[in-house]
Amino acid sequence: MSSDQWQLQSYMKERIQLIDLALDRYLPGAETLPTVLHDAMRYSVFAGGKRIRPILMLAACEAVGGEVKNVMPAACAIEMIHSYSLVHDDLPAMDDDDLRRGNATNHKVYGEATAILAGDGLLTEAFILLSNPDTWGDAPADKYCEVLHILAKSAGSRGMVGGQVVDMEAEAKPVDLPTLEYIHTHKTGALILAAIEIGALLGGASEQQHRALCRYGEAAGLAFQVADDILDIVADPSQLGKDIGSDQQRGKATYPALLGLAGARQRASELRELAFSSLDIFGDSARPLREIASYIVNRSC
Amino acid sequence: MSSDQWQLQSYMKERIQLIDLALDRYLPGAETLPTVLHDAMRYSVFAGGKRIRPILMLAACEAVGGEVKNVMPAACAIEMIHSYSLVHDDLPAMDDDDLRRGNATNHKVYGEATAILAGDGLLTEAFILLSNPDTWGDAPADKYCEVLHILAKSAGSRGMVGGQVVDMEAEAKPVDLPTLEYIHTHKTGALILAAIEIGALLGGASEQQHRALCRYGEAAGLAFQVADDILDIVADPSQLGKDIGSDQQRGKATYPALLGLAGARQRASELRELAFSSLDIFGDSARPLREIASYIVNRSC
Numbered sequence: 063m064s065s066d067q068w069q070l071q072s073y074m075k076e077r078i079q080l081i082d083l084a085l086d087r088y089l090p091g092a093e094t095l096p097t098v099l100h101d102a103m104r105y106s107v108f109a110g111g112k113r114i115r116p117i118l119m120l121a122a123c124e125a126v127g128g129e130v131k132n133v134m135p136a137a138c139a140i141e142m143i144h145s146y147s148l149v150h151d152d153l154p155a156m157d158d159d160d161l162r163r164g165n166a167t168n169h170k171v172y173g174e175a176t177a178i179l180a181g182d183g184l185l186t187e188a189f190i191l192l193s194n195p196d197t198w199g200d201a202p203a204d205k206y207c208e209v210l211h212i213l214a215k216s217a218g219s220r221g222m223v224g225g226q227v228v229d230m231e232a233e234a235k236p237v238d239l240p241t242l243e244y245i246h247t248h249k250t251g252a253l254i255l256a257a258i259e260i261g262a263l264l265g266g267a268s269e270q271q272h273r274a275l276c277r278y279g280e281a282a283g284l285a286f287q288v289a290d291d292i293l294d295i296v297a298d299p300s301q302l303g304k305d306i307g308s309d310q311q312r313g314k315a316t317y318p319a320l321l322g323l324a325g326a327r328q329r330a331s332e333l334r335e336l337a338f339s340s341l342d343i344f345g346d347s348a349r350p351l352r353e354i355a356s357y358i359v360n361r362s363c
Numbered sequence: 364m365s366s367d368q369w370q371l372q373s374y375m376k377e378r379i380q381l382i383d384l385a386l387d388r389y390l391p392g393a394e395t396l397p398t399v400l401h402d403a404m405r406y407s408v409f410a411g412g413k414r415i416r417p418i419l420m421l422a423a424c425e426a427v428g429g430e431v432k433n434v435m436p437a438a439c440a441i442e443m444i445h446s447y448s449l450v451h452d453d454l455p456a457m458d459d460d461d462l463r464r465g466n467a468t469n470h471k472v473y474g475e476a477t478a479i480l481a482g483d484g485l486l487t488e489a490f491i492l493l494s495n496p497d498t499w500g501d502a503p504a505d506k507y508c509e510v511l512h513i514l515a516k517s518a519g520s521r522g523m524v525g526g527q528v529v530d531m532e533a534e535a536k537p538v539d540l541p542t543l544e545y546i547h548t549h550k551t552g553a554l555i556l557a558a559i560e561i562g563a564l565l566g567g568a569s570e571q572q573h574r575a576l577c578r579y580g581e582a583a584g585l586a587f588q589v590a591d592d593i594l595d596i597v598a599d600p601s602q603l604g605k606d607i608g609s610d611q612q613r614g615k616a617t618y619p620a621l622l623g624l625a626g627a628r629q630r631a632s633e634l635r636e637l638a639f640s641s642l643d644i645f646g647d648s649a650r651p652l653r654e655i656a657s658y659i660v661n662r663s664c
Contacts, residue, residue: 090520090521094520094521095521095525095529096520096525096528096529096532098528098532099520099524099525099528100520103520150479150480150483153476153479155474155475155476155479156476156479173456174456175454175456175457175531176528176531178451178454178456178457178479179451179520179524179527179528181483182451182482182483182486182524183519183520183524183525185483185486185487186486186515186518186519186520186524187519187520189490189511189515190512190515190516190519193508193509193511193512193515194512195505195508202504203503203504203505203508204496204504204505206508207494207496207504207507207508207511208494210490210494210508210511211491211494211495214487214490214491214494215491217487218484218487218488218491219391219395219397219400219401219404219480219484219487219488220391220395220396223400223480223483223484223487224396224397224400224484226480227397227399227400227477227480228396228397230476230477231397231399
């Protein structure tokens with residue numbers, strides 16, 4: 063393992079710890095009534111997520127010289143929304159998954175009704191948190207309202223939820239590359255781009271910095287999904303935390319299915335280069351963003 | 364029919380038309396991609412709802428001398444959240460209802476997965492709308508952020524979603540009056556109280572007016588649920604739009620089951636009197652609120 067990789071691993075580990083501490087503080091305690099609901103909400107938030115979205119948000123904020131503490135509530139809110147989306151995606155009526163990151167999915171532990179409501183609760187909690195002046199620090203109300211607006215749009219029916227609908231419609235029928243890119247820029251990409259945009263906004267990015275970071279966010283978001291599709295085929299099951307080839311079995315359109323494995327890897331590395339070149343205007347402050355883009359792509363190569 | 368009743372009916376009809384027009388404007392159009400999702404979202408919003416929450420919000424705003432146009436976006440947001448809650452409550456994993464207001468429920472028309480996502484989309488859309496400066500009119504960002512915070516808290520895991528969890532837990536087991544009141548003050552009452560509070564806030568209520576309106580909101584919210592429980596037993600099925608006695612069949616705790624039919628009616632009229640007396644400090648501007656409290660209780664007597 064190179065020294066660079068080691069540095070990224072310890073950076074990510076430290077960030078995950080910080081984010082987990084903040085999530086624990088911002089989420090209603092497990093003793094809050096009704097306890098089964100808050101237990102279910104916490105179960106999925108603390109089920110071993112890699113915290114990619116909040117880490118990207120913190121890194122974008124730091125790339126433009128902002129402070130981590132100002133962006134932490136938004137970082138936690140985006141992770142709550144990501145967690146809710148996984149709980150609902152895993153439901154029997156959707157992907158019907160029993161395992162997520164090697165653990166039983168929410169509805170397998172708490173039942174379907176509580177899982178639906180735990181997802182609803184997590185989504186709503188993100189907006190409770192972002193609209194609470196106590197969590198804003200020095201930022202004015204209109205800035206946090208803008209953050210909330212970016213996040214809600216990226217998560218809603220013209221963003222992540224819309225991507226999930228098209229993904230379901232595309233199951234077991236031929237899908238072309240533009241449809242596949244629509245699915246991924248919405249289902250996964252929208253929230254990743256929002257993470258970067260919010261980090262830039264709360265970090266005080268100039269217009270030029272904002273545009274550059276958005277280009278990075280688009281490329282990294284798509285790279286993440288291409289890598290995920292590749293991992294579904296080639297990964298070690300114990301690493302993946304779910305069954306290998308589950309996308310294929312479900313007849314899901316994937317990049318390797320459309321471009322071949324070599325073509326998908328080629329696409330992932332093109333996206334990594336695009337992410338890199340977007341960061342040309344930044345110096346060392348963008349090093350974490352560069353290394354995360356490499357990490358996203360390398361884990362599938 | 365008395366002249367008062369006629370007036371209330373025409374007032375409600377005019378308000379419903381105004382609210383429906385605004386909802387149509389604020390919701391993504393049915394042609395927005397993915398169309399099936401936006402179609403499903405609109406199906407449940409325009410399925411003949413009585414618009415009680417937005418009407419109460421507008422009426423609370425007017426009671427303190429505020430203008431309807433300033434509160435309309437929040438009125439639409441609360442109706443989107445109410446609609447999402449019905450879509451999720453009707454799901455097979457929850458109440459498993461085929462009919463809602465005489466129409467097929469969302470999942471019967473669009474399938475379970477799309478219904479879950481349509482609910483998610485509606486909940487998120489409420490926050491997209493409330494965080495959009497274009498919809499705020501003259502109100503400053505921190506006022507709309509406060510509105511959003513009140514609404515999110517009332518809808519979340521310590522409000523409406525929490526009430527639904529306890530309601531489900533209470534099925535087919537003996538429930539005492541405190542538990543029943545917990546269920547209703549959370550499942551239905553929280554959103555009704557939020558409607559009143561937001562109307563008061565955006566209308567520019569004084570502290571005294573705000574307290575008085577919150578007392579009204581608590582009483583009216585509970586009265587609404589007691590009346591609903593009574594209607595489940597005594598209503599004409601064609602009026603109810605669902606099967607008579609469905610709460611009883613499901614073993615749900617209700618006020619008539621705990622207090623008897625006469626006792627439940629007594630409780631409803633006590634709550635109406637409490638709602639009335641809370642409005643003593645207001646003159647004619649609170650007439651709609653008084654008449655709505657009467658309407659809520661009278662429809663069950």
